[in-house]
Amino acid sequence: MRKRIWNRICKEFGLWSLAAPPGLLVLVLIILIRIVGGMQSLEWMFLDTMLRLRPTEKLDERVVIVGIDEKDIEWVKQYPVPDGKIAELLTKLETYKPLAIGLDIFKNVSVEPGSKELAKVWRENSNIISIEKIFPPAEISPAQGLPTEQIGFVDLFNDADSKNRRYLLYTPNPKNETEDKYSLALQLVIRYFQKKGIELKTGKNDPNTIMIQETELPRITDNFGGYVGMNHEDGGLSILMNFRNNYQPFHVVSLRDVLNEKNENFYEKLLRDRIVLVGNRNMSAGDIFYTSALPTLELKGQIYGVDYHAHVISQILSTIIDGRPMLHSWADMGEYTWIVIWGFLPIVIGRLTQSVWKNLFNVGLAGVCLLSYGYVMLWLWGVWIPVAPSLIILAVNGVGLSAFAFYQHDKFLRSQINERQNTIQHTFTVIHNGPLQTLAYGLKHMRAKDIPYEQLIGQFEKLDREIREIGEFLKLETVTAEESLRLGSGLILELNRPLHDLLYEVYSSTLERQDFEHFKTLKVKIRNFDPIDDKYLSKEYKREICLFLEEALCNVGKHAQGVKCVQATGVYAANKYKLSVKDNGYGIQSKLENKGTKHCKLLAKQLGGEFRRESVSPRGTICELSWKLTK
Structure with a gap:
């Protein structure tokens, strides 16, 4: 075992x-x-695809976008929109008491008329956040006179495939590393939670991130998800974008809608205690970024900058308040x-x-x-x-x-096993048709004591020679790649000869054997074998067919008592070959199926043909193998 x-x-x-x-x-x-890093692009593609295929999410009421579109520009009749109109818009928005307002429009250069009015609005409302760009090559200063708490940077980094998937929340000031710079989204989130009495803290498990109400924001590390060897040139805290999947993720209104609105109750309900983002939603401003993570964008594959910041704010609020997960790895x-x-x-x-x-x-x-x-x-x-x-x-x-x-x-391995089984089967057939027949003949006469002792000794000496010859033949057969066949008579046939020649040799050699007593009573020997093309048979099938003929003839010699005539024929007709051996002996004496019969049935199955062995009238036995010729 x-x-x-x-x-x-x-x-x-x-x-x-x-x-x-x-x-x-x-x-x-x-x-x-x-x-x-050779897999990054493919992993980004899978990420975008799976984000895009998520179920639709509900609209986030906490974030409202005031978008300045092409119709607003036509209505104002000036571009960029003058500071006076922006001041008027911010003043109107403040009347609805939002928690914070983010102005996603650069104001480093005044656009008259109205710069003084806009400066006054900023001074009087500390919850309004302006923007700047802090990283080269396109650095843009914030509006003059604003304190740091009212400024947020809007620098966005794209990946190697030009898609925007990351958002930088804070970073050391490139010009003064002793102080940190906060992004527009983070400044607005801070004000939102401060109004709710919630402070932002340093993470416990990761001291390099932000924790809000025991929830740490997962930051992008050097090898985060599909990212490999991230170059954190900003040195700050970046998060992965988890866009809100909706045709309308936020309420969006236009500048002219707010300034012309007569229904005060509607806007008070829409904007009160909300985060409001004001920004360009027109192609003229060029404030466009790229993503494949959203299926329904106004511009295919493109998202306005103000919308991008809104998604960042929404995902942080949704994580802390609703339990919506941020993306991590x-x-x-x-x-x-x-x-x-x-x-x-x-x-x-x-x-x-x-x-x-x-x-x-x-x-x-x-x-x-x-x-x-x-x-x-x-x-x-x-x-x-x-x-x-x-x-x-x-x-x-x-x-x-x-x-x-x-x-x-x-x-x-299976072919080796099959080859070994075929070798065993062939060895048994050779022994069965040769030495075993000699042994059976000798034993029969030894029991009957009807032949001289010297003749009996001769039979067993013949048995010894046959066994030794079989051993030598099997060694030779291994070397010659099974291209030959040894019959029980000792005759060796080359299998590259045509089948009908081989069948003639098998017939003649077998009927000349002296160890089958019923061959001695034969008076009539008939044989005829039609030729067939070698393309229909492999050498292995030739071998098996010759052994079938030898087995059938040996059975006549052993069992066909009183036989006078034996007929062996191979008939080729209608693309079918029928090989049969017929005798006129006393017929089949036993219905038991011996090993030779089983092997013949197996050969017929391999050839896709049929085998039959039965008595014929008025006397005799026929043993027949037939099959269709296919390449």
Whole structure:
């Protein structure tokens, strides 16, 4: 038992050692490519696709956008919109008591008329935030005279594919590293929570991030999700964008709507205790950014800057207040463990199935599970897992390498087993048609004591020679790649000869054997074998057909008592070959199916034909093998 288990283990180890290395090589290669950043673009694409396919979310009432569109410019009859109109708009908005207002329009240069009125509005309302750009090459100063608390930067960084997926919340001042600069979104979020009596704190688990009501904002680290070796030139806190998936994520009104509105109650309800963002929503301003994570944008693949900031504010508020997850990822160890698991899975599938079609089905099913799991993790828990490299490994190993290697190796092992079984079967047939017949003849006469002792000794000496000749023939046959056939008579036939020539040789050689007593009563010997093209038969099938004829003739010699005539024919007609041996002996004496009969049935099945052995009227037996000729 132990030996059998050990042999099984050794065989399994040998199989894995031959078939698994290609899959492991692909696994290592994919991991190395990911480590150097070769998978980033593909992982970004999967992230955007899964975000885009999420269910629709409800509108966020807490954020309202006042967008200055083309019709507003026509209505004002001046572009850029003058400071006076902006001051009038901000003053009107303040009457509705919003918690904070973000003006996403650069005011480093005055646009007359109305610059004094705008400056006065800022001085009187500390909850209005203006903007600046702090990173080169396009640095833009804020409006003059504003305190730091009323300024937020709006610098956005795009990824290598020009898409915007990150948002910088705060960073050290590039000109004075002793102080921090806050983004427009963070300044507005701070005011929102301050009005609610909630302070922003430093994170406990990660001291480099912000914590609000025991919730830490997950920051983008050097190797965050699909990002590899992030160059944090800003040195601050960046978060990954989790856009609100909705045709209308926020209430949007225009400048002219607010200034012309007569229904005070409507706007008080819409804007009271809200965060209001004022910005350009027209192509003339050029305040456009790019994303593939939203399915329904006014401009395909593009999002206005003021909308982008609104999504940032909304995702932070939704995380703290509603429990909507922000996007985060596993640690490096967790990600690469996940990739290794999916690298080994197709190798295991290939070993278990060992079938191309079964493997394709199981690998396809595993791929669906992987995509579904990645989608659910992102949608419900906000976890960005490495789907792209896992899917590539699954596809390459599952469809390409591992399954093929296991299948081919298993096929090779099976062919070896079949070859061994064929050798055993052939050896038995040779022994059965040769030495066993000699042995049976000798034993029969030894029991009957009807032949001289010297003749009996001669029979057993013949048996000894036959056994030794078979041993030598089997050695030779291994060397000559089974291109020859040894008959029980000792005759060796070359299988590259035409089949009908071989059948003539088998017929003549077998009927000349002296160890079959019923051959001695034969008076009439008839044989005729139609030729057929060699393209229809392999050497192995030639061998089996010749052995069938020899077996059928030997049965006549052993069992056909009183036989006077034997007829062996091979008839080719209607693309079918029928090989038969017919005698006029006393017929079949026993209905038991011996090993020779079973082998003949198996041969007929392999040829796609039929076998029959039965008595004929008025006396005799016919043994027949027929099959269709196909290449």
